[in-house]
Amino acid sequence: MIPHAWEGIPQQRNYPYNCWWVAAFGDDIGRSLLARWLLDTPVVLFRREDGTVAALEDRCPHRMAPLSIGRLQGDTVECGYHGFRFADNGRCVRVPTQDSPPDISVRYFPVREIGPLVWIYLGDLAVIDQVPPPPDMPWLTDRAFALRHGTMEIAANYMLLKENVLDLTHLGYVHASTFQVTDIVRPPDVVVDGDTVHYRQRFINAPLPAGYAHTLGLPPGTPWNRETHGSFLSPAMQQGATDLSDPSLPDALPASTRFAHATTPIDQSRMLYFWVLGRNHANSPQEMNGFADFIKKGFAEDRAVLEAVQALANRNPRRGGHDERSVKADAAGVQARRVIARWMARENAATA
Amino acid sequence: MIPHAWEGIPQQRNYPYNCWWVAAFGDDIGRSLLARWLLDTPVVLFRREDGTVAALEDRCPHRMAPLSIGRLQGDTVECGYHGFRFADNGRCVRVPTQDSPPDISVRYFPVREIGPLVWIYLGDLAVIDQVPPPPDMPWLTDRAFALRHGTMEIAANYMLLKENVLDLTHLGYVHASTFQVTDIVRPPDVVVDGDTVHYRQRFINAPLPAGYAHTLGLPPGTPWNRETHGSFLSPAMQQGATDLSDPSLPDALPASTRFAHATTPIDQSRMLYFWVLGRNHANSPQEMNGFADFIKKGFAEDRAVLEAVQALANRNPRRGGHDERSVKADAAGVQARRVIARWMARENAATA
Amino acid sequence: MIPHAWEGIPQQRNYPYNCWWVAAFGDDIGRSLLARWLLDTPVVLFRREDGTVAALEDRCPHRMAPLSIGRLQGDTVECGYHGFRFADNGRCVRVPTQDSPPDISVRYFPVREIGPLVWIYLGDLAVIDQVPPPPDMPWLTDRAFALRHGTMEIAANYMLLKENVLDLTHLGYVHASTFQVTDIVRPPDVVVDGDTVHYRQRFINAPLPAGYAHTLGLPPGTPWNRETHGSFLSPAMQQGATDLSDPSLPDALPASTRFAHATTPIDQSRMLYFWVLGRNHANSPQEMNGFADFIKKGFAEDRAVLEAVQALANRNPRRGGHDERSVKADAAGVQARRVIARWMARENAATA
Numbered sequence A, B, C: 001m002i003p004h005a006w007e008g009i010p011q012q013r014n015y016p017y018n019c020w021w022v023a024a025f026g027d028d029i030g031r032s033l034l035a036r037w038l039l040d041t042p043v044v045l046f047r048r049e050d051g052t053v054a055a056l057e058d059r060c061p062h063r064m065a066p067l068s069i070g071r072l073q074g075d076t077v078e079c080g081y082h083g084f085r086f087a088d089n090g091r092c093v094r095v096p097t098q099d100s101p102p103d104i105s106v107r108y109f110p111v112r113e114i115g116p117l118v119w120i121y122l123g124d125l126a127v128i129d130q131v132p133p134p135p136d137m138p139w140l141t142d143r144a145f146a147l148r149h150g151t152m153e154i155a156a157n158y159m160l161l162k163e164n165v166l167d168l169t170h171l172g173y174v175h176a177s178t179f180q181v182t183d184i185v186r187p188p189d190v191v192v193d194g195d196t197v198h199y200r201q202r203f204i205n206a207p208l209p210a211g212y213a214h215t216l217g218l219p220p221g222t223p224w225n226r227e228t229h230g231s232f233l234s235p236a237m238q239q240g241a242t243d244l245s246d247p248s249l250p251d252a253l254p255a256s257t258r259f260a261h262a263t264t265p266i267d268q269s270r271m272l273y274f275w276v277l278g279r280n281h282a283n284s285p286q287e288m289n290g291f292a293d294f295i296k297k298g299f300a301e302d303r304a305v306l307e308a309v310q311a312l313a314n315r316n317p318r319r320g321g322h323d324e325r326s327v328k329a330d331a332a333g334v335q336a337r338r339v340i341a342r343w344m345a346r347e348n349a350a351t352a
Helices: A125-130 A158-166 A168-174 A210-216 A285-315 A328-351 B125-130 B158-166 B168-174 B210-216 B285-315 B328-351 C125-130 C158-166 C168-174 C210-216 C285-315 C328-351
Strands: A020-025 A034-038 A041-047 A053-057 A071-073 A076-078 A092-094 A111-114 A117-121 A146-154 A189-193 A196-207 A223-234 A237-245 A255-267 A270-279 B020-025 B034-038 B041-047 B053-057 B071-073 B076-078 B092-094 B111-114 B117-121 B146-154 B189-193 B196-207 B223-234 B237-245 B255-267 B270-279 C020-025 C034-038 C041-047 C053-057 C071-073 C076-078 C092-094 C111-114 C117-121 C146-154 C189-193 C196-207 C223-234 C237-245 C255-267 C270-279
Touching: A020 A034, A020 A041, A020 A146, A020 A255, A020 A270, A034 A255, A053 A111, A146 A285, A158 A223, A158 A237, A158 A255, A158 A270, A158 A285, A158 A328, A168 A285, A189 A328, A196 A328, A210 A223, A210 A237, A210 A285, A223 A328, A270 A285, B020 B034, B020 B041, B020 B146, B020 B255, B020 B270, B034 B255, B053 B111, B146 B285, B158 B223, B158 B237, B158 B255, B158 B270, B158 B285, B158 B328, B168 B285, B189 B328, B196 B328, B210 B223, B210 B237, B210 B285, B223 B328, B270 B285, C020 C034, C020 C041, C020 C146, C020 C255, C020 C270, C034 C255, C053 C111, C146 C285, C158 C223, C158 C237, C158 C255, C158 C270, C158 C285, C158 C328, C168 C285, C189 C328, C196 C328, C210 C223, C210 C237, C210 C285, C223 C328, C270 C285
Parallel strands: none
Antiparallel strands: A020 A117, A034 A041, A041 A053, A071 A076, A111 A117, A146 A270, A189 A196, A196 A223, A223 A237, A237 A255, A255 A270, B020 B117, B034 B041, B041 B053, B071 B076, B111 B117, B146 B270, B189 B196, B196 B223, B223 B237, B237 B255, B255 B270, C020 C117, C034 C041, C041 C053, C071 C076, C111 C117, C146 C270, C189 C196, C196 C223, C223 C237, C237 C255, C255 C270
16 A cells, blocks of 8 residues: 655655745735645735735634635634634634633744735744745835736646746757647756756857747847756745847847746645746736737646656556666756755654 | 544534434425445335335345335335335234244334424334433424425535534634624623523624614614524534514514424435525515525535534644634534533433 | 554465456557556556457556656657657667667557457466466356446455355345345355356245345246356356246246356456346346446345445454354355465465
8 A cells, every 4th residue: 555656756745844835925915814725824915904925824722613614804713603703813812702802822933024925934934034035136126127926836846847947958849839839849958056956058159949949030040149048946946047149249238038947836746837937038927918829828838747646656557666767868957866965864853 | 544634523423312303394205215324234214105204224134135125015025125014013924935034123213293303213122211312403394483304415524514513603704695684793601501501692682684683674773672692402403593583672572593403314424415495484475485585595614513523523634633622612612522422422322 | 563464365465466367347448648556566468450459558658757747649658748759669769869768668458349348468478378368157158148237446455256156155145135146045055167167056946035036037937947156266256146046837938047257456456347247038138237326226225235244354353362263154255265376376386
């Protein structure tokens, strides 16, 4: 009855609690109660009257109803079952049937809103100061970049998406007919800097794939410089980037595209995937909308593959015990797994 | 892998076998086979030719087909697979392929039909005489009361509904917009009498909520006497009551409303909820139908809350280990849990 | 938490790996990738360019994507995630990101195509020569027989269907209104010959049931000779047969009907049921289509019963611990269970 698992999808938790994770986009949250499962924890999110975001455990300690079936009363959350109210620090401030509330509380979770993203800390509050803050991604708040974003629920362990975006050689297969970028056939250079994993691949005077060329108003195949790079910034966040530049204008600002791939485990076999794309060129609303639609088609292709991988793991095929076989193109992903292992080890050490 | 549970929803069975439970309404059962899961046991119910109700284990001991896919032949049940027939006492009386039936039987279950309800005993037959009979509820057979009834399957442990109807302070929240009875804000008086738990709350010369007033043909807010009371009669049955009386006519018969809340576990996380409502006033068919429709709206609200509580328990949130925190308004429910614990202890003692 | 099980549906695997099983009909397989779960193993099937059938484990050893979401490239299977290619012997022959493929492979499975059926061997290759080949069924390749076939997924352990077709006394109950063969009321003669179980039942000068009579152009009830017989040939295959003959023409070739009942476990509680029916008479396309439609109605009735039995086992009724009670009519089925037990014992001995 012990299911088979492989390194990429362990049976046991492979995500740290003591980490900032993305909980939502800011525009998901308003003056009503938003329920989300994050790191296998029920969370209720809302905006206070002053517009800031608050997050509480989504479970009333009285009779265990989800608080999210209740309603906001000012900056307090009123349980929909017996009307208990909880302040934004989790303290019970009112029990309708008695004059003074008992000493009851729910957990509260620190949040930070940065650019379009709302980050949450679901870990041990005693060590929050030792935990790296949400990674810095200047383009998310740089007005030169127009942004689009979206959320997908994917029935797969969150690391499957991390590894997907750390090995772009899948573009020629998963996205062959959508993105039509088929020249990423060699493994990129990989550099590990502490707990950050960088990859980088340069195409000098290389024929522009059609999608890029079209965006720049050039004929497909025009010789151009292109740099594809990215970083595993934390268990929660990965960045992808493409910079295009005219070989004849080496000092000009490149045409840059940026991706934020934030993945937050719902549980061990599902994730919320929060993506943001940004562009400092071709960024009229109409162009950005077209770009986002184009990208969403590709992300749906990724989802189909990752869910098929997870479904195979969930089904636990009998006698399936062979291990994964990694190749050179997996270098960045394998390094990311090691970073995750260090996060987990630190968390376990802090708990012990 | 051990799921979290709280006191109200234990992982292990919290319902006694050695107890009379409601299996069905009499009008559910006729001259065909009705399959029900009750106390995690497959049961097949039918009426004999003389109109009485019989119940057998719904599983042929030959090749384990549900007997309910077969058919009635007189007072015997014929299996739909190979035609074995079982009498209403569970004995196999015919195997088509041989001249005399072998010594095979299925379990049979005693039943009692009282008013609109069919009760069943699924416990140890050796101790049935020591088990309290179905509780006496005279209004169910009192012609002064018009009755309406219904059945709901609720995906929640049966005790969640028990506790729901033992703490009416939820009316102001769950049913605020339907029942509009918002003045039950103080815990009722609770009296424990053996294994019966009573609560009672009196409103003297208090403004009549709109629903009650309308039924009596009075303006909402008319000062009137109202008594809300109820009893946990057995693990299977709870009674609720409201008596309204004119303060100027202290000796007049009150306008009484009665509820029977029978809950029968399907298994540890689901129940069948059999409800009956009765009224000795405003009880023309049209008024009763309107009343039943009104009540059903509220019961659907209860179901939504209870299923949300159970879903949270089923999902077993990680690190969720805090216990329930009870308040004074939970007194009747907490007493009911203690009664259940005594039933379980007696059953375990009888078995040991 | 240990579920109840009965002899017919054990909790543990009751099918041998070291056995030839039916994987598909030949016409299911072409120049694309067909995914099937067989014996709890993910399998991908395809035809090579020369028309022969190949089968591989349906899981890329690189990042565990199902190979079946990829595509055929000549006689190799290309993974849809990163483009790894595998030859029909399972060897990885291409990794796009590097010049030479690493030493990686997937399991390959021997297949044999015989008549309309494709057989597969998913067991230990070291002992394949000691395993009985697919059983010989000459009528499947005899041009005197017209054939029709179909596939059903049934949510039941594969042995439930075996036992169903080994005890035809169910015809009078499950198929009373469809097949209308109600005279099979006595157990047949059963002979065990090594690991083959035969049953046989003769009706001499007996009234022809309507279905048979109609096929022969005779009035229902015409006195005729009929022989119903069948064989449990292997865990994978069972044969059924009916031979009808004119009592006045003892030397004439009988009007024969044949059934192949191939059942392949998907897992312990589901099967693929591959059936073939053949007839050496009344076998114009129109008559055969009508016959197949008629038979399919009956098979749907069997499926309903078997799924009800399995659902009862899956639900694991509490306190249900009584064992199956077999009668004389179960002789063939009980013998088949013993044969299965011998297959399992041989396999365990070979492994030990």
